[in-house]
Amino acid sequence: MKDNIIIRFEHVTKQYDNDPPVLNDVCFEIERGKFYTLLGPSGCGKTTILRLIAGFIGPSQGNIYFNGKIINHVPANKRQVNTVFQDYALFPHLNVFENVAFGLRIKKLKNAEITEKVKEALRFVNLKGYENREISEMSGGQRQRVAIVRAIVNEPEVLLLDEPLSALDLKLRTEMQYELRELQRRLGITFIFVTHDQEEALAMSDEIFVLNNGKIEQSGTPTDIYDEPINRFVANFIGESNIVSGKMIKDYVVEFAGKTFDCVDKGFNPNETVEIVIRPEDLEITPKDQGKLQVRIDSQLFRGVHYEIICYDQDGNEWLVHSTRKVKVGDEIGLHFDPEAIHVMRLGETEEEFDKRLENY
Amino acid sequence: MKKMSKLSAVYLIVVFFILYAPIFYLIFYSFNSGGTMYQFEGFTFDWYKELFKDSRLLIIVLNTIIIALLSAAISTIIGVAGALAIAYSRKRRVKNTLLSLNNVLIVSPDVIIGASFLILFTMIGIKLGLISVLLSHIAFCVPIVVIMVLPKIEEMSPTMMFAALDLGASRWDVLSKVVLPYITPGIFAGFFMALTYSLDDFAVTFFVTGNGFTTLSVEIYSLARRGVSLNINALSTILFIFTMILVIGYYYIAKRNRPNGMGDRR
Ligand SMILES: Nc1ncnc2c1ncn2[C@@H]1O[C@H](COP(=O)(O)OP(=O)(O)OP(=O)(O)O)[C@@H](O)[C@H]1O
Ligand SMILES: [Mg+2]
Numbered sequence: 001m002k003d004n005i006i007i008r009f010e011h012v013t014k015q016y017d018n019d020p021p022v023l024n025d026v027c028f029e030i031e032r033g034k035f036y037t038l039l040g041p042s043g044c045g046k047t048t049i050l051r052l053i054a055g056f057i058g059p060s061q062g063n064i065y066f067n068g069k070i071i072n073h074v075p076a077n078k079r080q081v082n083t084v085f086q087d088y089a090l091f092p093h094l095n096v097f098e099n100v101a102f103g104l105r106i107k108k109l110k111n112a113e114i115t116e117k118v119k120e121a122l123r124f125v126n127l128k129g130y131e132n133r134e135i136s137e138m139s140g141g142q143r144q145r146v147a148i149v150r151a152i153v154n155e156p157e158v159l160l161l162d163e164p165l166s167a168l169d170l171k172l173r174t175e176m177q178y179e180l181r182e183l184q185r186r187l188g189i190t191f192i193f194v195t196h197d198q199e200e201a202l203a204m205s206d207e208i209f210v211l212n213n214g215k216i217e218q219s220g221t222p223t224d225i226y227d228e229p230i231n232r233f234v235a236n237f238i239g240e241s242n243i244v245s246g247k248m249i250k251d252y253v254v255e256f257a258g259k260t261f262d263c264v265d266k267g268f269n270p271n272e273t274v275e276i277v278i279r280p281e282d283l284e285i286t287p288k289d290q291g292k293l294q295v296r297i298d299s300q301l302f303r304g305v306h307y308e309i310i311c312y313d314q315d316g317n318e319w320l321v322h323s324t325r326k327v328k329v330g331d332e333i334g335l336h337f338d339p340e341a342i343h344v345m346r347l348g349e350t351e352e353e354f355d356k357r358l359e360n361y
Numbered sequence: 362m363k364k365m366s367k368l369s370a371v372y373l374i375v376v377f378f379i380l381y382a383p384i385f386y387l388i389f390y391s392f393n394s395g396g397t398m399y400q401f402e403g404f405t406f407d408w409y410k411e412l413f414k415d416s417r418l419l420i421i422v423l424n425t426i427i428i429a430l431l432s433a434a435i436s437t438i439i440g441v442a443g444a445l446a447i448a449y450s451r452k453r454r455v456k457n458t459l460l461s462l463n464n465v466l467i468v469s470p471d472v473i474i475g476a477s478f479l480i481l482f483t484m485i486g487i488k489l490g491l492i493s494v495l496l497s498h499i500a501f502c503v504p505i506v507v508i509m510v511l512p513k514i515e516e517m518s519p520t521m522m523f524a525a526l527d528l529g530a531s532r533w534d535v536l537s538k539v540v541l542p543y544i545t546p547g548i549f550a551g552f553f554m555a556l557t558y559s560l561d562d563f564a565v566t567f568f569v570t571g572n573g574f575t576t577l578s579v580e581i582y583s584l585a586r587r588g589v590s591l592n593i594n595a596l597s598t599i600l601f602i603f604t605m606i607l608v609i610g611y612y613y614i615a616k617r618n619r620p621n622g623m624g625d626r627r
Contacts, residue, residue: 054523054527055526056523056526056527075526076523076526076527077526077527077528077529077530077531078529081527082527082528083523083524083527085520085523085524086520087518087520089518089520089521089523089524090524091521091524091525091539091543092543093542093543093545094542102525102528102530102538103528103529106528106529106530106534106538107529150524150528151527151528154528154529
């Protein structure tokens with residue numbers, strides 16, 4: 001086993017009573033010192049994975065390894081893992097100092113040492129001077145930072161964060177994203193971060209796991225997942241996409257919307273039915289006769305940074321275009337795109353098959 | 362709108378007057394030197410002096426207070442444990458059943474509770490007296506404590522307990538460092554409620570007391586039956602003032618705990 005693997009899930013299934021499984025045969029590895037994100041829609045099992053790692057629940061089947069040892073039956077209070085909860089779960093009957101000191105007092109550290117560590121940790125997150133505040137006197141962003149220091153002051157090997165930013169407003173949230181990322185770099189410990197916000201995931205992570213219905217659909221770096229989504233779900237969940245069905249004529253040639261185009265994908269069977277993904281920002285508006293595709297503009301919406309334009313080609317496929325230029329609804333225009341902008345997906349392909357195909361490139 | 366509030370003010374005054382008038386009437390005549398309750402002749406403390414000279418009565422007062430403190434303390438311990446058990450029982454059915462049983466005890470008439478305890482004690486051979494009174498007081502106080510403490514436990518976010526475990530706390534730590542401090546206001550409320558219920562209980566005590574052991578309310582009843590004496594008025598006044606002090610104390614504690622909704626400020 002590789003040394004730098006800190007957590008490993010081996011065919012983990014979690015099932016409550018006779019309901020369908022919440023997690024279904026999940027396998028993954030977490031490396032030391034990286035920032036991981038679990039991304040997926042509500043109810044897909046993100047919190048369940050964190051709870052399994054923290055030890056609040058145990059798996060129905062399969063094994064969870066921590067530093068190479070099975071920890072299925074190790075209770076939560078004996079694990080080298082700390083959690084930042086979605087609702088922070090601070091202790092309202094204790095002040096900021098005592099909240100942060102909680103874990104250290106349990107460990108029976110000396111008072112002087114506790115004071116030093118707590119002060120140091122509070123300084124780390126810019127909360128110096130707030131020691132004697134009650135929790136009810138702290139703002140949302142401050143509470144969140146208290147929740148984070150309460151966890152990291154115990155020097156865990158892995159920090160679990162369950163949607164810690166979801167309660168904050170947009171500005172504070174962006175600020176905290178930078179702060180968290182920076183914190184992880186300074187501490188050098190593993191972060192496992194849960195969110196259902198794809199932009200947050202793309203911005204913060206070294207590695208993303210995209211979950212759906214208790215299964216990992218795809219894992220990889222943010223660019224991998226954005227540029228090469230494995231299936232329709234991932235393509236739709238991560239950013240906006242145009243997805244149309246087509247046919248792979250041969251290597252590097254694909255047919256869709258009644259035309260053939262050059263592309264950079266290969267390794268498919270001749271004439272195999274496939275799905276094509278083109279990101280809206282990769283489509284460029286041109287005069288009608290200069291575009292690779294001819295479409296009619298159906299509607300236009302101003303989004304601030306760009307216009308969101310919806311067009312239809314003669315086959316009735318919908319095309320979403322992001323453009324900084326304003327257009328006229330009802331006009332016929334051309335759309336241009338590079339061969340690299342086309343991403344071809346095989347129907348029903350699993351992540352392993354996808355990886356194998358990529359290796360054969 | 363204004364008229365409405367005036368009307369409701371008048372209504373409230375009338376209701377409170379009717380409720381409190383007999384008590385103040387009684388207190389008023391406890392200072393009557395005339396010895397009757399219809400002709401006020403002059404102001405005197407004689408009835409109180411007589412009361413404090415009566416050592417038998419002082420012992421009864423002491424009994425009453427001891428019974429109240431003991432039964433409130435013991436029933437608070439039992440009640441908190443019971444409330445925790447009800448709140449954390451896994452099965453919904455078990456939980457609802459326990460809760461219903463608890464509530465039935467609260468609403469069932471004191472007379473029935475008293476009579477059934479009398480039967481129970483004579484059957485298993487417990488001598489009527491301090492022990493029997495104490496046991497029965499504990500029995501009717503426990504459900505009250507449960508009712509006062511339970512909402513506080515249920516309002517607690519379950520992730521708070523996970524958080525404590527996550528920080529390395531054992532089950533005992535979770536209970537002593539998180540759950541109990543959090544529900545302290547509920548525990549105090551339960552204790553005071555139990556104290557007042559025990560102090561002024563008549564019906565249950567009347568059944569299970571015996572062998573010369575009585576409490577204040579039973580004593581007042583027997584004095585009243587023997588004939589009118591303003592002793593009773595004086596005694597009732599003291600009891601009333603004592604209860605008022607308890608109530609004020611209870612509000613004081615409750616209010617001090619309210620600002621952040623929790624007890625145990627450091
Ligand atoms: N104790 C439980 N008993 C039965 N089902 C449960 C239990 N806890 C969670 N579930 C189910 O497990 C599924 C996954 O829950 P989980 O909390 O992991 O979702 P999530 O991905 O964190 O969603 P969200 O983004 O809304 O927080 C849900 O369908 C939920 O109903
Ligand atoms: Mg969740």
